[in-house]
Amino acid sequence: MNTSDAIEILKNKGYKTTGKRKDILSFFEKADGYRTAKDLIQFLEETYEGISFDTIYRNLHLYNEVGILEATELNGEKHFRMNCTSHHHHHFICKDCGKTKEIEVCPMDEVQKSLVNYEIEDHKFEIYGLCPACQSI
Incomplete structure (x- = not known):
């Protein structure tokens, strides 16, 4: 956007x-x-x-x-x-600088197998850590 x-x-x-x-x-x-x-x-x-x-x-x-x-x-x-509206994806977020990296993998296929008979309305998946630049500081 x-x-x-x-x-x-x-x-x-x-x-x-x-x-x-x-x-x-x-x-x-x-x-x-x-x-x-x-x-x-x-x-x-x-x-x-x-x-x-x-x-x-x-x-x-x-x-x-x-x-x-x-x-x-x-x-x-x-x-x-x-907001990223171009396509469905998730993010790695650096806890120091806040930069993000898109993650193309979505865990929902696996999660839906565990939630048979449940109606999932939405989801959010984020991974937190340090980007390569912040690791080298």
């Missing part, structure tokens, strides 16, 4: 696309992996002096709710990234 796709989603759902909202989307489009609200506020403070955490969290929650951002929890803190 890119900023234009995300703006279209917001418009279709009746939300305004302010300069701040576009800048938030641009931040996540350029980010390489998951980022925190703190990362975002540091980026936005350069342009919007005194921007509040309430504004940041409200928009992060909205973007996650409408499917623009994916969320995960790392080290007890929520992290976000632009």
Whole structure:
């Protein structure tokens, strides 16, 4: 997903696309992996002096709710990234830098064999560890 796709989603759902909202989307489009609200506020403070955490969290929650951002929890803190909508896949997530690597294998075929007569509505599969760059530090 890119900023234009995300703006279209917001418009279709009746939300305004302010300069701040576009800048938030641009931040996540350029980010390489998951980022925190703190990362975002540091980026936005350069342009919007005194921007509040309430504004940041409200928009992060909205973007996650409408499917623009994916969320995960790392080290007890929520992290976000632009939603990957091109194809079904999962992620390896570096616990230090937040970078991700796509994993094409999905464990659901095996899991479904164990859950006969259960209706599975959704799933999420993530692997956490250190990427090669963070291992060498």
